Amino acid sequence: MNVQVIHNKAKNGIEIIFSNPIDKELITFLQKLGFKHFFKDETKWYADFHFAYVSFAHHLKKAMENEEDWKSIIIYPTYKPSFEKIDDLKFCIVDINFKKDDKIIEDEYVIFENYKRVATIIAERFARHTFGNYFDSLTVFPRNYKERARTLLRVQKVIDIDEDGIFIPIKFMDSLVELVKDVQKDKNSDSSIEIKNTIETNQIIKTGILDDQTDFDKLLILEVIDKLVSIEQTTKVTDTRLIQTLITEIEEASTMNLETLRQNKLKHIIRLYREWFEDFPNCFKGSVAIAMRPLLDFTNESFEIKSFTTDLVFTKYQVNNVLVPLYVHECFQKGVIPLQHIPKLKIEFPQLFEVTIETLDRLFEYELFEISQLKKIDNLGININCRELNRHWQINGFDILKNISYPVDLQYPYVSLIKGYVSVKTLQQILDNKKQKYRWLYLIQNFRPMADLSKGTDIIDRQLQKFSEKLIDLKTGQSLRDYSYTELIKKRKHVQEQIDALFVSKKCIEAYIESILAKQLEETDFIDTDEMIVTPKIPKFHFDSFVAGMSLLYYKHKKPTLLQVESLGKQKEVPNDEILGEAIELSAIDFFRSRYLYDENYVWIDGMRHFWGNLQFDRSFTNDKQRFEHSHILPLPIAMMIARYLQMETATSIFNPTAGSGNLLVGAKASATHANEISQLKRKFLDFLRFKTITDYNPFEPTPKAMHKSFDVVVCNPPFIKSTKTKNEKLDTIEEYLGKAYFLASHLREQAFVIALALLNLKDNGNAVIVLNGHICFDQEGKIKYYRDVLNWLCRFYHIRDIINLDSSILTKNTSQKKEKMVVLINGRKEKPSYETPTKENQPHLADVIGSLYDLWERFKRNRIPSIDVIIKQLQIAVKQHEV
Incomplete structure (x- = not known):
């Protein structure tokens, strides 16, 4: 028989094409191994371009063309045993049961093959070759048991095959050594790994890979696993943790024999899939959805997202x-x-x-x-x-x-x-x-x-800037010498046409936004007054519709007027001025977050500064107390810079103990954020921003111990609130948790007390940004003049990367109002406390006051580069690991 083996580079697959129909035995084995046949054609088979499949395909071609027995083909694990492959999830754990004198002996092994079907075939052959009729059954477990795999590798419980196709010896437990000796005595002189189909067919029921050939749902689950593994193997995305976890969950479901348990597990998986969908990379969202659809149909679960x-x-x-x-x-x-x-x-x-x-x-x-x-x-x-x-x-x-x-x-x-x-x-x-x-x-x-319409206008703005610069270059730059006059005119005309077309495109988007705005602002519900008297209508405020209305006002690129905001508030039935004020704050955060989250150059700073200075509606306050309490909030442009510095859009866990309305979390990844806030009203608005966890812990008390040292990022800008705790209660907390920093018990240090408790939740290698009132300045001796005790304590226990003084000109739009704040950048906790308080001699730049958003961003960018101390520490750790 003629056999073709083709590498399909377009699909990154391996194809086997037989010249004649093949027997049912081979068809069953190919299916079990993980090959699929082309539509209605069992002479054409394909699988992923995976080492085990490629090797088998070429050996099968040689065996069929030489009329040799294909059952004797050796199937090798794809990877060589190593701890690195365990970290990369390139393994399976195999649990094998042996039966002697009606007693079951259980043992487990690791095999360095991440395709479950391939691992099952190899493990079956190993078990039969080594234990013969004592072999009872096996189960291949998911790939997330890293510690178990490391332990098995250390004690050399690894199923592997050498170059001659012989299983590499394993050190068995005492109870199995006798079984191995008995099998070796009974073996014939022929030592090949030939497998009789009748035995293999009988064992299929016990392997956990095809528990029952008529069990449709298990076959369906395996098909889903195969498709997801193929996506994982072929994607160019480096972070595949989500899809690996999804595969692991489904593999666990495939090992369950009770139908009820399996159904419940599958429904749990569907819920996880719904929650994770937005976090999957765009490049394989569709592929994952197509792979998961059979499970959705089988479990009668729905998925609302259609595009x-x-x-x-x-x-x-x-x-x-x-x-x-x-x-x-x-x-x-x-x-x-x-x-x-x-x-x-x-x-x-x-x-x-x-x-x-x-x-x-x-x-x-x-x-x-x-x-x-x-x-x-x-x-x-x-x-x-x-x-x-x-x-x-x-x-x-x-x-x-x-x-x-x-x-x-x-x-x-x-x-x-x-x-x-x-x-x-x-x-x-x-x-x-x-x-x-x-x-x-x-x-x-x-x-x-x-x-996203707002992102669409941003894309056009960036393209306009790019073409405008190109046009200027064609008129004044090097291009005057590079092209002839005719070519130059032609290129200028082409660029100008692109610019004109982009303006038309932008007008198309803005016209739609304005039409929606007009509809929303002009719609009025007419209610018969007599009917109101009989059945009065109780107003119910939906803040999401108010936020949408404010966003549409901002899209007009003009600052909303007081009349427009009040009219919108009346239309949306805002109950009182307090809720209106919070809704206005939320509208700015939501619009700001969606519009400026994606740009990486100075354009985004310009956009943020323009929005904050010229578009963001200024809240009105009923008294000076409200205005004073609101003054601690950092402007959105600075909050976004902090988010960019901390890379909060990709962080895996973020904590803010005094989240307020969410200003300091404007650039945070919502699905990774824990926002804490004691105000019930503000928690409602935080819920609108879709943060993963929202709690109401007292910021003057330590959080539950399970939260300590559990966050990669902590941000904190404490408001002006007074603690209800007595000084003795504070001292007890300080003695237990805060390194006996007794000065924090003073009411003048209540903000620092909140910050110190917040930092308990930071991982040892985590990053934090905290905000304190005032500026750093040095006295005549070159020491920190104010807030020395707070900064001394911080420098003793944490690696302080920088302290940045912020001028009131970038903190408030009211030029007559004077505000002073400093931003402290923290890079992890010290292994051993040590005093390294800055002085004028070693860090004179700390007394500088930043008065421009551009200068502030340059300062943040400089701090993104690891300091020399961090680099030295990393090198020391690497040297220690190498020596071990």
């Missing part, structure tokens, strides 16, 4: 911030499929090429979306043409778009896949394009809806 935001990467450019349908395969997300790719698609998606006009109505929305991406469908041998397909869209188009969560407002902006943001058009403009014969197909093949 998601992504960046579509093409060969020479990319289109960011667009929506794509969730269950559409990646190759169909980018628009029209080139003709040269069609043959591969016929193999991978044969069902699409079998559609007829009669079966068109039976397609799912995502399948219709996929078939609509095929170019020149009339010439592809499909029993349907462009006219019929376009007519189907004309009749059902708006319903289909709704079902995949695409916006159907005719004025909504859609982005061109060919020109990007240079060509943003409304849905109506696309469907009214008289130059296009099949307008609906033109829409589906060439445009995607914009996901």
Whole structure:
């Protein structure tokens, strides 16, 4: 028999093609090993381009062509035993049961193979080869038991095969040594690892990989695992912890034999998947969704998300911030499929090429979306043409778009896949394009809806800046010498056309925003007064609609007027001035967070400064006490800089003990943030910002011990609040937790007391930013003049990276108000307390006062680079580890 083995680089897979049909025994083994056959063709098989599969495929080719027994082919583990592979989750743990005299002996081993089906085959062969008829059953466990794997590697309980195909000897426990000796005595002179199919078939029921060939749900679970492992192996994303955890959870479900337990486990997995979905990288959100869909269908669970935001990467450019349908395969997300790719698609998606006009109505929305991406469908041998397909869209188009969560407002902006943001058009403009014969197909093949409108305008602004700089260069720079006059005029004209088109695109977005704003602000509910007397309506304030209304006001790029805000508050039935004030604060945080979270250059500083100085609505206060209490809040631009410095958008755990309205968490990753706040009203608004954990612990008391040293990032800017604790109660807390810093018991140091308790929750190697009132200045002896006791204590127990004095000019828009604050940057806790208090001699720059947002960001950027002390410490640790 002729056998072809092909490396499919496009799919990163290995394919086996047999010239003749193969027997059922080999089909069963290929399925068990993890190969899949092409649609309705059991002579063509494929699997991931994984060492074990590649090696087996080539050995199978040689065996079949030489008419040798394929059952004797050695299957090797993919990786060599090492602790590094355990850290990388390149292993499986195998639990093997042996039976003698009606007694079960259990032992476990580690095998350095991360594909469960491959690991199971190798473990079965090892067990039968070593223990013969004493072998009873085995189970392959998930890959997250790292400590167990390390222990097994240390004691050499590793299943491995040498170059000659012989299992490497293992040091067995005493109870198994006798079994091994008995098997060796009974063995024939033939020492090959030949496996009889009848024995193997009988053992399938006990292996935990195909517990019952008729058990449909277990087969389905294995298919899902295979797809997710393939995504994990082929992705270029470095952080794959989420998908690894998801695979581990599903693998645990596959080992459960009781159907009820398995069903409950699967439903738990679906809940986790829903919670984690937004945290999956965009590049494989769709692939994970497609892999998980069979589990959703099987458990009768629903998933509300039908489309998601992504960046579509093409060969020479990319289109960011667009929506794509969730269950559409990646190759169909980018628009029209080139003709040269069609043959591969016929193999991978044969069902699409079998559609007829009669079966068109039976397609799912995502399948219709996929078939609509095929170019020149009339010439592809499909029993349907462009006219019929376009007519189907004309009749059902708006319903289909709704079902995949695409916006159907005719004025909504859609982005061109060919020109990007240079060509943003409304849905109506696309469907009214008289130059296009099949307008609906033109829409589906060439445009995607914009996901975040504010981010869309930001993208356009950056492109405008880039083209403006290019145009200036073409008029005044090196280009005058590099190009002829004719070429120069041509290039200037092209750049100017791009700029003009971008302004048109921006106007399209802003026009839609303004139309929505007008609708929201003009809608009024007319209620009959007589009816009100009979059945009075109790007002209920929905702060999310108020926040949305304020965001739309900000989108007009003009500062909201008091009349507009009061009108909006009245329309949304804001109960009182206190709630209105908090809602205004929340609106600014929400708008600021969504608009400026993505830029990395000076443009974002300009944008933040402009918003804070010119757009953010100034709250009005009923008395001086409220104004004084509000004055401790850091402006949003500074809060965002702190977030960027601490890399809070990627941190895994963040804590703020006095979160307030959430200003200092404006740049934090919500799913990793623990916000603590004693005010019930503020906690409601923090909940709107979707923080993972919101608590009401007293900031003057230590948090539960389970929280101590558990956060990578701690930020704290204590408000002006007084403690209800007595001085003796504070002293007890200080003696137990705060290194006997008795000065913190003074009421003048209450803010420092809160900060000290907050830092208990910082990991030893974590980072923190705390805010204190006042500035550092030095006395005549060069020592810190004010707050010396607080800073001495901080320097004794923590690595202080920098202390930055902030001028009132960047803390308040009221020039007559004087505010002084300092920001302390902390890089971890000291192993041994030591006094290293700064002086004028060794750190004179600490007395500098920063009065510009640009200077402040430069100071933060300088502190991102590890200090020489940190580098020396890291090198010392590395040397110790190397010596060990």
